Amino acid sequence: MKNCFHSTMINSNTLSLSKLLLFCSLFLLSQSLEFTYNGFNNSNLDLDLAGATIVKPSGALRLTNKSHHVIGHAFYPDPIPMFNNGPNASSFSTHFVFQIVPSSSNRGGYGLAFTLSPSPRFPDAEDGHYLGVFNPSNHGSSSNHIFMVEFDTVNGYNETSDKDGNHVGININGVNSSASKPASYYVEGTRAKEEEVNLEGEGPIQAWIEYDGLNKVINVTVFPLRVSKPPRPLMSESIDLSHVLVKNVYAGFSAATGHDSSSHYILGWSFRLNGNADPLDSSRLPVVPVEKPSSSNVKVKRALLATFSVGLFILLVALVGILFYRRVMRFEVLEDWELDCPHRFKYKDLYKATKGFKESEKIGVGGFGAVYRGVLPAIGAEVAVKKIISNNPLQGMREFAAEIESLGRLRHKNLVNLQGWCKNKNDLLLVYDYVPNGSLDSLLYKGGFLTWEQRFNILKGVASGLLYLHEEWDQVVIHRDVKSSNVLIDRDMKAKLGDFGLARLYDHGKNSHTTNVVGTIGYIAPELTRIGKASKMTDVFAYGILLLEVACGRAPVVHEMDQNVILVDWVVECMQKGNIFDAVDEKLDSMYVAEEMELVLGLGLLCSHPKPEVRPSMRQVLKYLNGDELLPLFDRLSSAGSRRLDEISSRLLALGLSGSISTTTWHQSVGTMSSSSFDSGRS
Incomplete structure (x- = not known):
């Protein structure tokens, strides 16, 4: 099925044969799993x-x-x-x-x-x-x-x-x-x-x-x-x-x-x-050095007691000397939060690994600062060094500590692995595994090309990572900045969600107390702009926008002819006109699986619903993507748009997706769509 081509008419016999071949291949694979x-x-x-x-x-x-x-x-x-x-x-x-x-x-x-x-x-x-x-x-x-x-x-x-x-x-x-x-x-x-x-x-x-x-x-x-x-x-x-x-x-x-x-x-x-x-x-096989257990006896204890006063005096002298040395040499003293965090790298090692943070080693730039490629002999691997720059030192330190606290303890195949960190005076640096294929947005918009199979697997990978954050880790982690530029693609074209600078943690069964509005325009859930409270559902909203973005090859907000074209409203318009496939990325050139494309577009609309209580959980999302459950939005739409307009609209109205937009009032073209769509609850 991954190699089938969407066309105006789909031969049912060919489709059935393809399904049979897929079933047989999966059955044979299960017979010899190893x-x-x-x-x-x-x-x-x-x-x-x-x-x-x-x-x-x-x-x-x-x-x-x-x-x-x-x-x-x-x-x-x-x-x-x-x-x-x-x-x-x-x-x-x-x-x-x-x-x-x-x-x-x-x-x-x-x-x-x-x-x-x-x-x-x-x-x-x-x-x-x-x-x-x-x-x-x-x-x-x-x-x-x-x-x-x-x-x-x-x-x-x-x-x-x-x-x-x-x-x-x-x-x-x-x-x-x-x-x-x-x-x-x-x-x-x-x-x-x-x-x-x-x-x-x-x-x-x-x-x-x-x-x-x-x-x-x-x-x-x-x-x-x-x-x-x-x-x-x-x-x-x-x-x-x-x-x-x-x-x-x-x-x-x-x-x-x-x-x-x-x-x-x-x-x-x-x-x-x-x-x-x-x-x-x-x-x-790797070798684990056998650690010799420490032993103590009565003689050692007596010797320690006899020399306690001398040892205490030496420690006091050493402490005074260290404090004086660090004050004179301007070395920083570790703060409490630094002691519980992952591996701390030496600044000089990171400086050397990135060739002095040379411009030619820069692989990314964002509002936070820049990311540099480097090679660390200590771990024998390529790394990405994120150098945080903030006009507000206190806020910058908060985001820096938040990313270490959250990402430093998370371990999942669809999350970027944090190797360690470094704080040297005002320089804040995070060290990650190097992900060679860059970010998802660069592959979508900057000359790269992703097949539909790759796109679909990437979307499932991001969903798996978000499910781990929301439900499967020790605490609930709200990412708060899910977007295509924060999804990195590894050598095997698998997705890894990164950039946890805005993430917040709280215990399962508790409510988030986060009240400030953060995120990226186009991915921010409407309730966040009203009450400023982030939740799992605000992450689901951003993921819904990502689904549409990957399927359509368009940014969440596009400025065309002096107007802001909102991606969600544009997809809804295509659906109301009777052919949702008009929204599909032209670069795919009909090379996609129709059923999967329907699923991604419909699920994107459902996840980005203005009402958070209508949106599915990430566990439910993954069930839809894996085919374990059917998405309630579609039975099946015609690839040629032959379904009647009132049938399609009735599906939308049943889930409330069309909101105040009706088939009788929708008359604006994509080129003349205004930013008033923000006022209807989508941002």
Whole structure:
């Protein structure tokens, strides 16, 4: 369907054949879904990360650090069809290498788990024994539909079934293991001889999990990286996952700490549906240095007490010296907010990376300042350095701190990744991953060309990023400046939403207290100009304008013949005249999928509705774009505009999209449209 051409007449037989071919290709793809990660390259990583999870420069995926009471998740981003062979869950195989580094000489905690679940998100999940997947209210509920293999390093939640802290367990819908054994492996060439595997502190550990969908058997094998795969699994249990899993599941890992803590790493991962997963290449796996736990004893404590007064005196002298040195040398003292933010780069390193912020390295300019391309040897990658310039130093610092606070902790494949920052006197700099294809607006308007397939995927990517901001992160994030110039396009033509200088955060279930009007003309929701209160729906409005902009190849407000032509009103006019495809970007030259174009234009009008209560949520938007639900605006419009005008208008009036504009009063052409459209509630 992606290669079909829109024309005046569409041959129904050709369309049906194309749909059949698409269905067959998707079916064959689902039969052999597989992926392999021999280490995790941050620049190419497409995993869905949440919580404390980050990718280290070495390529190791760290689920949690040694902080207490934290949770980390890492999931393959696409759902896996588990029932493509009928009513029985499909066979699968997965191989991964993990490493657990305890925080002290005592046992750490609490372990990690491989998980198959209906969603990569676990609302209200708790740390500790619940491993970031369950909580006391849903633990053990059959409605969870979760299969989990845990690699635990403390005594289990249920002491009677998980007596050994160093154990492997198979769990269904809760943290009570239906089967559990101490971590060990069978030595090749011997009978019933087992060697213990210390899950934490010993080094990298391999795990194989294999499910036979025909015989309904789960095999779990665990053994050190230096050892070949044992001849028999540690556990082989009869379990029918057909009664546990839903149709589409997400595969990934969860880890948690509690009163005790450890760093939990995944070094490599492979997976295959209906087949054997590819073995990982140990020579390509990243290395995690084993941290030696700190130790203390009575003698050390006594020595510390005896020298406390001397140490205190030295510290006071050093503090006075540092303060004097910084005052004389004009070094800045870190403020409180700076201590909790991501990596701080040295100004001299950024200056060198951008060749002294040379004009030839400049890749973008905006109201905030300029963006420069640079190469940082410290991380071995290209970066984009955003240099903020503000006439109001206090406001500039607020926006700078807001962007670090929000973007610095967000991790999603459709959001720009913040590498770090720098504050040197009045220079405020943010360091991002370099996105080579520039911004969406430059590709739309400045000589570039985007196919319809690329445009449609970009719009879905932005929607996925906004859904993460609104509903799937720890707090609600309102972007407040969604527009085409803030959407960057990477090497794979995937969208990454950036520029969080105006973003605001608040807790789920609370209301935003933001009351000042900010944003870009053409994308600002009408209620924002009246009450000045930003919300999820103001982001949805701006996204609706973006939908229309990408489909039509026109800016939200175009000045033509001394008049302001408002994009939304222009699309409504085309629809009321009976052929919405008149609004489509001429550069596409009819090379688009008609049904998708109808969807994007109709959804753009719905999202940019003057009344916020009519607009859909970003979760609903993504369902429309993915084809999971039908957009209520259209049944199907004729590509030739043969539907009667009153039929089309009735659809508009049913949703209130036409507002005060009626077919009897609409008589102005696009060329004579005035800015009075702003007065009707669109801006």
